[in-house]
Amino acid sequence: MKIISDLLITALYVVFVQNLVMCSGLGMSEAIRIAKRPGTFLKFAAMISGFSVVTSVICSLIGIYTHSAESYAVKAMIYGGVLTAVYAVTALIVHLITRDKELLGNLGISALNTLVFAVPYINNNAAYSLQNSIGLGLGAGAAFVLAAALIGSGSRALEKNRHIPPAFRGTPAMFLYVALISLGFTGFTGTALF
Amino acid sequence: MADARNGQTAKSTKIYGDYLLMLAAPCALSIWYYGAAALRTLAVCVLTAFVCDFVAGIIVNKQYYAADLSGICTGIIIAMMLPADVPVYIGMTAVSFAILAAKIPFGGGMRTPFVPAAAGFAFAAVCFKEQIFTYGSGRAFMKSVSLGSSLVSGNTVRLTASNFLDILTGNIYGPMGTTCVIAMLGCVVFLVIRRRQSLIPSAGFLGACLLVSLIFPRSEGSVISCAIMELCSGSLLFAAVFMLTNPATMPVHRANKVVYGVFTGIVCMTMRKLGAFEEPVCFAVLIANAFSPLLDMLTDRARIIVSTRQKAREVKANG
């Protein structure tokens, strides 16, 4: 029971309290891009959560068994290497089974982004247990989709707004929109993630 | 385009004119309680709002819409949420941010996706956390700490007839214009007469706040006292009247308005319990504002799906 509650608390924390995308900008470019395609949200949530969980668990295990990750350069190599390996294996399996090119393209976006890469760092920094790591990974996917959904619905509302001054139309208004959401999330912690 | 703009400005004038009328009561009370300090803060905020609105309007829109009262209204709302003796630059920062980052870039008036006053106050709260939640002395106050900081430290005020009256009249430590419950109730009555629909989110908000404070009291002692303190502390009632009733930021569908209010209440109370700020209602309002178009979008999609299925069923039934 404690394992499940730890997992859920960590997941909820990174989705609502310290939304990884809004509070630290992780995966923000991808979230803005995906925001235009609401039909793909669940697919991306599942893929990002999957990659985050697997990467962070493997990195945790490597950290436990090697005790070598004192240097951030070494950590980066380990985390990057694990992420690349997880992505390569997944892409290979998908290629062999389905040969679905769209899925392969989406796998690249889901796996190779700053959000998934940062998850092992957060894990390591907060000294999370295995269940926390899994919760963090699951939460990362949900946080990404929440951010994408908020940005997507907001950008649609902004597109309809004909009174936005010409200089702010499009990207500038969207940056400010995201800034104000990010400011709202600051109310929980009052600080940045790193 | 010009007609649409004029229509929007006329609507904005009507709505923000109402707000200005309602704000007269808290303004008068803040000057009564805090004297020159309140007047100075109020003047600085209003003047900053006017200057930012005017200059940015000229630069960005090539025109200043004097009839759009939202800028002035934002200035007064922010002033009311600040301590009376707050340094001048804090008021100026909060109002400038509200106008320049949350109002002008989105077309102003009835087109802002976020309540500009909430954005301005939240920005100032992050920048000047100590000053904004340290309340200065005015007239004879009930206690030397605000209700909000009492709750943060887990203390409950034992409600007696006299201090309950103090809470009702706003004779307590706190933001200069948000603590008077009677004034807020007066504003609610005004809104009931003028714009009843806009009170739907506020009702959901206050209901959620009350429920959360009853289930998870922040202080030991009487649960009822704690719940009353929660509702009367900080800017909660004020936000319910002046931020959640903003028609520009609330969802379109009626059911969503209730959800929006309840959601704001839950977020606000969660932030009060776990968050980094003594009064986080403005942060909660910003988050809820972001959810507002999402709620409408989800409802629209659900309706489309339901109607499509119904049509499909009808076609099937008709052979």
Next chain:
Amino acid sequence: MDKNYSLSSMMRTGAFRFNPVLVQCVALCPVVAATQNLKDAFFIALAVFAHILVSSFAASLMLRKVSRPVRVAVYLILGLLLICPVLWLIEFKTLINLSFTMRVFLPLVAINSATAVHCETFAVKNDVRTAVYDALAAGTGIGIVMIICGALREIIGSGSILGRTLNFKFTLPAMAMPAGCLVLLGFGAAALQAFTAKRTAEKPARKETSAQPEEIELEVDGDFEPEQVDLDLTIENDDEYAYLLSSVNELIDSFTNKDEEGDEE
């Protein structure tokens, strides 16, 4: 391969007019999270610049025949191989006193979206010179935004510059947070948009009196059909590079939806 490029023209278009951060919304993570002061911003900008340059060079030279899912992983590995040894040297030889934020975010540059976008839209489809020019333009554009953001955030947010206190009466710590940076980006993008619109409005008038500007041709592989891409931006331009930059988001979408023909085997 008969092309007539001008670095200055590509730089104008790629670094300023279609700035990767302010217009294309790429590389937002390093900009938002890691440019809290000028020093950090400078190192992050340098890392992004080096990574995009090396990746574009490699993509154009060696990765054309490699399938896209493999290429995107190669960009990450290249970035790690480039950044980690430098980070290791900095850490163990204590060359520079790096902040904790930098130790985390410097390796994250290896996975930034700007590199993948520019390598996939330009480098693999063009010769080495064009790819390098594009990388130079994109790297410069990102670097400029990072350095300006870093300087402004340090001045406004901490009241100092390069660690030296400026004795301001008050500072705005919110500017050092992601929300503050996004506000700066919003105003920066608005200023750029207004400037571009003004220049575009002035351009036809200038064309009548001056000689025709140098024509830029950018070779695009046959499988890319610009007609299929819906353009959101309505800025008038007659060079293909600007056209491709303006449609970069649509191109990225098209990559994720449909892979290139005959590219995966």
